[in-house]
Amino acid sequence: MPLALADFIQALPKTETHLHVEGALPYELLTAWDAARYPADPPFRRRDYRYATFPEFEGILLDNALPWFTTAERYYEATRVMFAQHLAQNVRYVETSFHLPVTQFIQVPGPEIIAAIRAAVPAGLEVRIFAGMLRSDLAGSLRPTIDQLHTWTGLAGVDLHGFETMPTERDTAAVWSRLRAAGKVTKCHAGEFDGPARVREAIEQLGVTRIQHGVRAIEDPAVVRLAADRGVTFDMCPLSNVGLRVVPTLAEHPLRRLLQAGVRCTVSTDDPLCFANSVTGEYAALAAELAFTRAELAQVAGNGWDVAAVAPAVRQAARAEIAELAKP
Numbered sequence: 664m665p666l667a668l669a670d671f672i673q674a675l676p677k678t679e680t681h682l683h684v685e686g687a688l689p690y691e692l693l694t695a696w697d698a699a700r701y702p703a704d705p706p707f708r709r710r711d712y713r714y715a716t717f718p719e720f721e722g723i724l725l726d727n728a729l730p731w732f733t734t735a736e737r738y739y740e741a742t743r744v745m746f747a748q749h750l751a752q753n754v755r756y757v758e759t760s761f762h763l764p765v766t767q768f769i770q771v772p773g774p775e776i777i778a779a780i781r782a783a784v785p786a787g788l789e790v791r792i793f794a795g796m797l798r799s800d801l802a803g804s805l806r807p808t809i810d811q812l813h814t815w816t817g818l819a820g821v822d823l824h825g826f827e828t829m830p831t832e833r834d835t836a837a838v839w840s841r842l843r844a845a846g847k848v849t850k851c852h853a854g855e856f857d858g859p860a861r862v863r864e865a866i867e868q869l870g871v872t873r874i875q876h877g878v879r880a881i882e883d884p885a886v887v888r889l890a891a892d893r894g895v896t897f898d899m900c901p902l903s904n905v906g907l908r909v910v911p912t913l914a915e916h917p918l919r920r921l922l923q924a925g926v927r928c929t930v931s932t933d934d935p936l937c938f939a940n941s942v943t944g945e946y947a948a949l950a951a952e953l954a955f956t957r958a959e960l961a962q963v964a965g966n967g968w969d970v971a972a973v974a975p976a977v978r979q980a981a982r983a984e985i986a987e988l989a990k991p
Contacts, residue, residue, distance in 0.1 A: 666988075671957055672946045674988055676981045678756040678967030679749065679931045679942050681875050681898035683795065683824070684780065685728040685762050686934025689744045693727060701727070708939040714907050717826050717856055724937050735771050735779040743783040750788055752943045755981070756971045757788065758898075760795035760822045760850075763805060773808065777817045791819035791972055793850065798823055801832040809838065813845035819972065820848030822875060827856040836869050843870070848972070850875055850898075855909055859883035866895055873898060873970070877926075878909050881917035891925035896970050900933035902940045902948060913952040922962065929967045961989035 666674060690708065693701035706712055707723050714720040731737055738761070749757055761780065766773045777792050784790045794812060801809060812821060821842055823835070839849045851865040855876035862880045865871050866889060877897030880886045890897065899918055904910045910917075921928050930949070932940045946963070949955040955963075968981045 668950060668957075669943075669947065671988060672943050672950070672960065673753055675753065675946070675961065675964045676968070676984050677752065677754045677942055677946075677964050678758075678929065678971055679754050680756075680758045680873075680896075680929045680967055680970065681900055681931035681933055682757060682759040683762070683934050684738065684742065684745075684759050685732055685765070686724055686936050687745050687759070687932070688728050688731055688741050688936045689748065690727075690936055690939070692741060692744060693731060696731070707937060710939070712906065714937075717907065720907055720937060721826070724934060727936060729765075729768070732765060733769050735775045738776050739779040739783050742780045743785075746783055746785055746788055746790065748941070750785060752941060754942050755788060756790075756967065756973060758791045758793060758819065758972075760793035760824070763794045763796040763808065764800065766808065767805065773812075774815055774817070777815065781817055789971070789973055789977075791848075792817060793820045793822050793848070794818060795822045795824045797825040798829045798831050798835070801835055801838060813842055813847060818847065820850060822850035822852070823869075824852045824875065827852055827861060831864065831869070839869050839871065848873065852876055854879040854897075855904070855907075859886040862886050863889060866890065866893055872896060876900065876904070876909075877921070877928075878904055878917060880926075881920060887921065887924045887926060894927070896927045896929060896966070897921060898929045898931055900931050900945075901953075902938055902945055903933035906938050913948055916953060918949070919953060919955070919959065922959070927966050927969065928963065929970065930963050958989055961985050 694703050761776055780792055843849055849871045850873040851869055851871045852875040853865040854862040859880045859882050862877055863886050872895050874897050901916050905913050930945050946960055965985050968978050
């Protein structure tokens with residue numbers, strides 16, 4: 664007898680490849696810390712909440728996250744709970760980024776934050792840690808730190824994030840190229856609040872093969888073909904896209920069309936602090952609101968393992984498990 668849909672989603676060995684540490688702060692930690700300041704059910708965490716603008720979203724995220732993330736120990740406490748929640752959902756591989764400017768705000772070196780996050784990783788979960796930064800950070804006081812990222816052990820790679828309409832600094836491509844030469848993975852947020860030209864820029868000028876979001880690539884078939892031909896992965900976050908009005912509804916999300924066009928897409932949560940979402944919840948929403956079949960859900964799960972930085976045997980085992988679950 665086939666598994667019920669919820670059981671099927673739970674049983675899939677899943678990955679999460681687009682997750683911001685500060686934006687994934689488990690909200691219950693804030694409520695336990697200061698219930699008067701952080702009530703249990705704030706309006707912005709309700710499923711029907713829509714952020715009016717990116718600055719509004721960013722303001723709420725920072726107002727809730729920055730008071731918590733003041734020490735490396737606080738990163739450990741938050742990620743210990745976060746990673747336990749991943750295991751409970753049968754998520755076995757995570758790529759997560761911490762916001763590099765925080766190292767200046769709280770005067771804690773990045774390697775100490777990485778070590779704290781690494782110490783929180785439980786048995787049964789593989790975690791890769793990225794440094795996230797704004798496009799403008801390469802031209803600011805963080806530049807000396809950025810120029811040392813290639814020496815940081817335990818750092819899997821880097822990511823450009825933040826408000827996408829900000830211009831990309833001219834020498835980003837050279838910096839990203841040097842980091843790749845040192846074995847670091849380079850990512851870029853693109854095709855979320857700006858159009859497909861930013862996806863093209865990320866692929867052709869910055870040389871990345873991991874686009875965070877990529878939603879608006881669908882507006883230009885040539886960019887979709889470029890992504891498919893170059894083997895680029897879009898690490899997508901459907902419920903975030905709805906909450907931030909990138910798409911009007913989940914039913915209108917282009918995820919299926921991108922998959923059908925040959926673009927490898929994964930599914931993650933982005934900032935569950937602000938959206939009250941989960942990986943299993945993302946899969947369930949795709950099934951309920953975008954009519955994803957079990958085969959399509961299995962495809963998304965498998966795509967995550969295709970890009971995961973794991974041993975070939977681990978990837979093959981996860982792929983075989985997914986194939987067995989997806990049998991008609």
